[in-house]
Amino acid sequence: MRAFKSLTGIAAPLFRANINTDIIIPMQHLVGTDRVTMGFNVFAPWRYENVDGSRCENPNFILNQRPFRQSSILIAGPNFACGSSREGAVWALHSFGFRVVIAPSFGGIFANNCYQSGVLPIVLKEELVAALARQAEAAPHTATFTVDLKSCLIEPPQGEAIKFEVEAFRRIALLKGLDDLGMIKSRLLEIEKYRNLDCEVRPWIYL
Amino acid sequence: MGRSLFDKIWDQHVIADLGSGMTLLHMDRVLLHDLSGFRALKMLEERGEAVVNPSSTLACPDHTAGSQPGAETAGSAYLRGGPEFRQLCERYGIPYYHIGDDNFGILHIIGPELGITLPGVTLVCGDSHTCTHGGLGALAWGIGSTELVHVLATQTLMQRKPKVKRIRFEGQPGPGVTSKDMILHAIGREGTRAGDGFAIEYAGSAIESMDIEGRMTICNLSIEMGSKIGMTAPDEKTFNYLRGRKHAPKDGVWDQAVKHWRALVSDEDAVFDDDTIFYMNDIRPQITWGTSPEHVISIDQSIPDPDKALSRERCDSERAALEYIGLRPGMPIEGVSIDWVFIGSCTNSRITDLRAAAEIIKGRKVADNVTAWAVPGSAAVRLEAEAEGLDKIFVEAGFEWRAPSCSMCVGANGDIISPGQRSVSTSNRNFVGRQGPGARTHLASPAMAAAAAVTGKITDVRKLMR
Numbered sequence: 168m169r170a171f172k173s174l175t176g177i178a179a180p181l182f183r184a185n186i187n188t189d190i191i192i193p194m195q196h197l198v199g200t201d202r203v204t205m206g207f208n209v210f211a212p213w214r215y216e217n218v219d220g221s222r223c224e225n226p227n228f229i230l231n232q233r234p235f236r237q238s239s240i241l242i243a244g245p246n247f248a249c250g251s252s253r254e255g256a257v258w259a260l261h262s263f264g265f266r267v268v269i270a271p272s273f274g275g276i277f278a279n280n281c282y283q284s285g286v287l288p289i290v291l292k293e294e295l296v297a298a299l300a301r302q303a304e305a306a307p308h309t310a311t312f313t314v315d316l317k318s319c320l321i322e323p324p325q326g327e328a329i330k331f332e333v334e335a336f337r338r339i340a341l342l343k344g345l346d347d348l349g350m351i352k353s354r355l356l357e358i359e360k361y362r363n364l365d366c367e368v369r370p371w372i373y374l
Numbered sequence: 375m376g377r378s379l380f381d382k383i384w385d386q387h388v389i390a391d392l393g394s395g396m397t398l399l400h401m402d403r404v405l406l407h408d409l410s411g412f413r414a415l416k417m418l419e420e421r422g423e424a425v426v427n428p429s430s431t432l433a434c435p436d437h438t439a440g441s442q443p444g445a446e447t448a449g450s451a452y453l454r455g456g457p458e459f460r461q462l463c464e465r466y467g468i469p470y471y472h473i474g475d476d477n478f479g480i481l482h483i484i485g486p487e488l489g490i491t492l493p494g495v496t497l498v499c500g501d502s503h504t505c506t507h508g509g510l511g512a513l514a515w516g517i518g519s520t521e522l523v524h525v526l527a528t529q530t531l532m533q534r535k536p537k538v539k540r541i542r543f544e545g546q547p548g549p550g551v552t553s554k555d556m557i558l559h560a561i562g563r564e565g566t567r568a569g570d571g572f573a574i575e576y577a578g579s580a581i582e583s584m585d586i587e588g589r590m591t592i593c594n595l596s597i598e599m600g601s602k603i604g605m606t607a608p609d610e611k612t613f614n615y616l617r618g619r620k621h622a623p624k625d626g627v628w629d630q631a632v633k634h635w636r637a638l639v640s641d642e643d644a645v646f647d648d649d650t651i652f653y654m655n656d657i658r659p660q661i662t663w664g665t666s667p668e669h670v671i672s673i674d675q676s677i678p679d680p681d682k683a684l685s686r687e688r689c690d691s692e693r694a695a696l697e698y699i700g701l702r703p704g705m706p707i708e709g710v711s712i713d714w715v716f717i718g719s720c721t722n723s724r725i726t727d728l729r730a731a732a733e734i735i736k737g738r739k740v741a742d743n744v745t746a747w748a749v750p751g752s753a754a755v756r757l758e759a760e761a762e763g764l765d766k767i768f769v770e771a772g773f774e775w776r777a778p779s780c781s782m783c784v785g786a787n788g789d790i791i792s793p794g795q796r797s798v799s800t801s802n803r804n805f806v807g808r809q810g811p812g813a814r815t816h817l818a819s820p821a822m823a824a825a826a827a828v829t830g831k832i833t834d835v836r837k838l839m840r
């Protein structure tokens with residue numbers, strides 16, 4: 168997993184409530200597909216339409232428009248990624264190129280899953296998210312945002328920087344590029360020490 | 375300040391405080407089944423990780439094994455992934471019991487049977503009914519496949535500490551009232567989300583005088599109240615149950631362990647985040663009428679009117695449930711005709727469950743309109759039952775005496791009920807389609823299920839008690 172420190176990029180506004188994981192990555196595009204190519208089908212139900220039996224891009228959908236094809240930040244509505252808690256939702260977003268998702272709230276264990284793939288989920292007040300979405304929409308070509316995890320600040324194209332909060336251990340893990348397993352493994356010495364002591368107290372545990 | 379049973383076990387397992395409310399905990403035991411356990415082993419393989427302590431694990435293909443009587447063969451569902459699961463277990467050195475082995479069975483039945491489950495251990499499995507093991511005083515809960523990978527690779531898990539809720543049952547059970555009725559009654563009163571974010575400790579005089587198997591049934595249904603963890607304090611009965619089991623501590627270590635286990639009770643002054651009490655006088659034999667375990671009433675009651683539900687949400691869900699289950703508000707639940715009876719699952723397939731059912735069935739016949747199955751939870755339970763002659767009682771009454779498996783609890787192994795057919799089942803979930811597409815499930819105790827089998831309809835077991 169790659170470390171996340173700071174990122175400057177295009178932000179795609181998709182400010183609708185309750186976008187579920189079936190929209191983000193439909194089940195049929197989940198089985199038998201490689202994680203790294205899943206981005207091709209992210210938001211498939213909205214991104215593609217059926218024209219005379221063949222699958223075509225829907226030109227009205229924002230991710231099919233320039234410059235949003237290159238976006239690395241997603242600005243979403245409340246309860247983003249609700250529904251089934253499939254980890255594939257994060258894989259698909261990551262594979263498309265998203266490294267940051269900003270929303271008023273997330274569904275299920277989506278935020279937790281983000282940290283497993285080096286994606287930064289940011290929760291902000293709904294008004295703030297809505298304002299960011301408007302900025303992203305208004306001037307797409309110049310609308311680059313900077314998200315800095317060291318200072319925990321979002322710098323929008325206009326106006327003041329916005330402070331965001333991340334749990335301390337999540338922040339450290341992302342800065343170091345560690346997923347949960349990586350985090351745990353960075354503590355192998357402590358685990359060893361626990362087991363050595365516990366072995367004396369509860370020998371029957373160690374079969 | 376005093377500590378609860380939960381606090382004591384939790385504290386014992388803390389390796390590090392990770393900040394932001396997260397703790398790194400040691401995991402003592404891991405159980406792997408053929409669906410989520412299989413997935414976890416594949417993920418582990420993909421990441422190139424090793425299983426650090428295979429001897430703390432136990433694997434069994436309980437979910438996809440069929441229950442065809444006598445055949446002990448692997449069903450077609452098993453063949454889809456089972457053989458590969460078995461190979462992975464062998465490669466990683468994970469103790470594995472195959473279909474037909476003496477130790478084969480539902481993991482939540484064989485863990486305690488083998489003495490893998492012990493008081494005060496942390497035990498996880500990729501299965502929401504892992505809370506069953508709390509009946510021995512273990513801290514046990516279900517986790518996802520990714521978390522399973524963490525446990526296999528490091529013997530630890532990152533967790534947020536839940537709050538603690540105590541539920542006390544005071545008094546002694548009336549006629550026909552079993553552990554299953556007690557917990558269904560509690561779920562009916564509390565709802566399926568009351569336990570969200572809590573670990574539950576069951577206590578009170580009715581729990582103290584209950585046998586270990588009954589405690590496991592109570593803990594098993596914790597998840598149906600929204601709680602991942604349910605537990606009861608270990609006591610002399612627990613120690614007697616465990617003494618001499620295959621993996622239980624032996625000799626001097628046994629004495630050391632018992633001394634340690636005796637301290638695993640909530641202190642007098644322990645503080646609980648939530649405390650509820652139920653009186654046994656209020657509890658009669660229970661039966662579900664809908665598609666959620668909270669859709670439950672006493673056998674002598676009538677189906678409730680959704681319009682009188684407490685909330686709009688509950689009204690809608692009750693209406694949909696009645697539609698699916700094919701019953702009307704206001705009608706008595708007793709007397710509803712049925713097609714199937716299933717006695718089995720990790721909730722109620724232990725020897726005491728089979729004895730309770732046999733007691734009702736003895737000398738009676740399964741009604742003509744009913745197909746009835748008894749599926750012991752493990753090979754050991756089956757053997758014990760056969761040694762007592764219970765199999766004969768079931769077979770003479772017209773039951774099918776089948777091989778151990780999750781069987782008709784889950785519909786993942788080919789054991790299913792046809793659309794529209796109605797069953798009384800001793801399992802734990804009456805969800806839409808759980809026992810097969812369109813199947814209608816009524817949850818009840820083994821004795822109540824036995825009563826329904828011989829009368830062909832939902833029946834108050836108290837009328838058949840001798």
Ligand code: SF4
Nearest residue numbers: 503719720780783784
């Ligand atoms: S018996 Fe049912 S609830 Fe229990 S482990 Fe098997 S499938 Fe799950």
